[in-house]
Amino acid sequence: MTVDEVVKFVDQMVFEKTGKHLDDIQIAVVEGTWNRKSYDDIAHKYNLTNNHIADIGSKLWQLLSDILNEDIKKSNFCSALERVYYINSSQNPNIYCIGKNPYFNFSSQILHQSHQTDVKSNIHTESSLSTYDLTFAPEIINFYRREKELEKLSDWIFKQNTRLISVLGLYGVGKTTLVKRFVDLNLNNFAVVIWISLRYPQSLDLLVGDILNVCQKQPEETLDKRLKQLFSILCNHKCLIVLDDFQNLFISGNFAGQYKSEYQDYQNFLTMITEFKHQSHVIVISQEQCPEMKCLEQELYPIKCLPLSGLYDVDILRNSDLQCQESWLKLINLYAGNFKDLKSVISLIHNNYDGDVGEFLSENNLLITNQMQSRFREIFNRLATQEKDIVLSLSKFDIPVTREDLKQHSRLSIIDFNNGLQSLQQRYLVTKIKNEKILFQLHLVFREYVRNFCQDNQI
Ligand SMILES: Nc1ncnc2c1ncn2[C@@H]1O[C@H](COP(=O)(O)OP(=O)(O)OP(=O)(O)O)[C@@H](O)[C@H]1O
Numbered sequence: 001m002t003v004d005e006v007v008k009f010v011d012q013m014v015f016e017k018t019g020k021h022l023d024d025i026q027i028a029v030v031e032g033t034w035n036r037k038s039y040d041d042i043a044h045k046y047n048l049t050n051n052h053i054a055d056i057g058s059k060l061w062q063l064l065s066d067i068l069n070e071d072i073k074k075s076n077f078c079s080a081l082e083r084v085y086y087i088n089s090s091q092n093p094n095i096y097c098i099g100k101n102p103y104f105n106f107s108s109q110i111l112h113q114s115h116q117t118d119v120k121s122n123i124h125t126e127s128s129l130s131t132y133d134l135t136f137a138p139e140i141i142n143f144y145r146r147e148k149e150l151e152k153l154s155d156w157i158f159k160q161n162t163r164l165i166s167v168l169g170l171y172g173v174g175k176t177t178l179v180k181r182f183v184d185l186n187l188n189n190f191a192v193v194i195w196i197s198l199r200y201p202q203s204l205d206l207l208v209g210d211i212l213n214v215c216q217k218q219p220e221e222t223l224d225k226r227l228k229q230l231f232s233i234l235c236n237h238k239c240l241i242v243l244d245d246f247q248n249l250f251i252s253g254n255f256a257g258q259y260k261s262e263y264q265d266y267q268n269f270l271t272m273i274t275e276f277k278h279q280s281h282v283i284v285i286s287q288e289q290c291p292e293m294k295c296l297e298q299e300l301y302p303i304k305c306l307p308l309s310g311l312y313d314v315d316i317l318r319n320s321d322l323q324c325q326e327s328w329l330k331l332i333n334l335y336a337g338n339f340k341d342l343k344s345v346i347s348l349i350h351n352n353y354d355g356d357v358g359e360f361l362s363e364n365n366l367l368i369t370n371q372m373q374s375r376f377r378e379i380f381n382r383l384a385t386q387e388k389d390i391v392l393s394l395s396k397f398d399i400p401v402t403r404e405d406l407k408q409h410s411r412l413s414i415i416d417f418n419n420g421l422q423s424l425q426q427r428y429l430v431t432k433i434k435n436e437k438i439l440f441q442l443h444l445v446f447r448e449y450v451r452n453f454c455q456d457n458q459i
């Protein structure tokens with residue numbers, strides 16, 4: 001290990017633990033100690049007092065002791081650091097186990113970075129690889145139900161080898177939480193798990209580069225070559241890549257699931273994931289469905305789709321500190337079991353009704369909170385004009401309607417009408433009910449929003 005590697009390694013550990021990089025004096029202590037210098041020598045070199053350097057040193061050793069979970073002192077710093085560094089890298093430069101190695105409790109990514117320059121091209125030839133990057137995945141504290149959905153995900157991934165799974169549904173229904181729960185339960189069954197948030201999307205080129213970096217592979221220059229590198233990893237190891245908030249790649253003001261020009265490459269990427277043979281899986285989480293996510297109800301078909309609706313279970317209000325438990329289910333039904341809407345109305349019930357759900361329900365039917373308004377405004381504004389037209393027509397009906405009845409209330413051409421109606425279903429704003437006749441219904445909370453806030457909308 002060179003002195004620069006030592007400083008970088010210690011700096012990364014300290015940064016991971018404290019959020020602060022080493023300062024100049026701490027670096028001087030690390031460098032000096034690594035070069036077997038006494039505190040006196042270090043103090044002399046940097047024109048500082050012996051006491052000051054000893055004090056900085058002792059705090060740093062304490063911090064490293066906490067991080068590495070063993071007693072670190074000036075006298076054993078070199079041997080301990082060397083051992084920790086090489087125990088990890090000597091087994092296989094690609095293996096950095098989180099929570100398994102007694103020496104580490106910090107993220108694998110940091111270790112990857114510190115080794116990056118050493119292992120550029122010789123990796124992924126071995127069969128064992130263990131890389132998890134869950135930096136942008138939410139931490140799940142409470143998790144209720146969804147047993148069937150978790151079972152489905154397990155079945156598709158571990159039994160049917162489904163390569164592309166999309167978890168779809170309206171905002172706030174629990175898509176991200178479900179997938180993260182699945183990841184938490186199954187982490188050890190994958191060699192690589194990478195969670196990517198597309199809240200602030202980036203080009204596919206950069207994204208694949210990031211994935212390769214996490215997997216300790218030096219990204220090549222072009223997207224084409226990078227994809228080749230990535231697919232070689234997907235073939236050789238069982239990997240899980242989660243792409244959250246995928247709807248941000250789609251155009252606003254158009255029909256659902258149409259890529260913005262700068263993200264068009266993602267369409268090819270999803271197609272490649274399904275068409276090429278490999279042993280890995282991509283889970284896409286999105287509020288909008290696109291054609292690449294369309295699946296067949298056929299076993300072993302490489303694409304599966306899990307539409308998620310709200311959770312109709314009183315358990316979800318257990319920790320909400322509300323009163324009048326007998327009314328909870330009514331409240332949940334009213335807001336279609338949507339977690340984000342429920343959170344927002346619960347907060348209002350606490351503020352205005354002192355937590356009394358019964359009193360709230362006796363005074364209000366379906367109250368649209370300020371938060372819901374801004375969410376639905378955003379959703380409404382994303383719609384194509386043809387969709388807005390259908391939504392306004394549908395909002396006038398109190399009960400589900402047939403396509404023919406709906407068409408009669410619309411001024412759209414048959415092409416626009418059909419495309420609009422399909423697109424609204426791809427956004428989970430309209431559901432199709434199969435009775436004797438096929439009926440269509442607008443999401444009830446959204447309908448209330450449209451009735452109250454969109455009637456002046458000029459189409
Ligand atoms: N099964 C569950 N058990 C407990 N809480 C849940 C569950 N599902 C979701 N939640 C809670 O609901 C909130 C919203 O869920 P989540 O963020 O997963 O929704 P989403 O469908 O991903 O929404 P968006 O499309 O806006 O990203 C979360 O903060 C979480 O606390």
Ligand SMILES: [Mg+2]
Binds near residue numbers: 176244
């Ligand atoms: Mg989400």
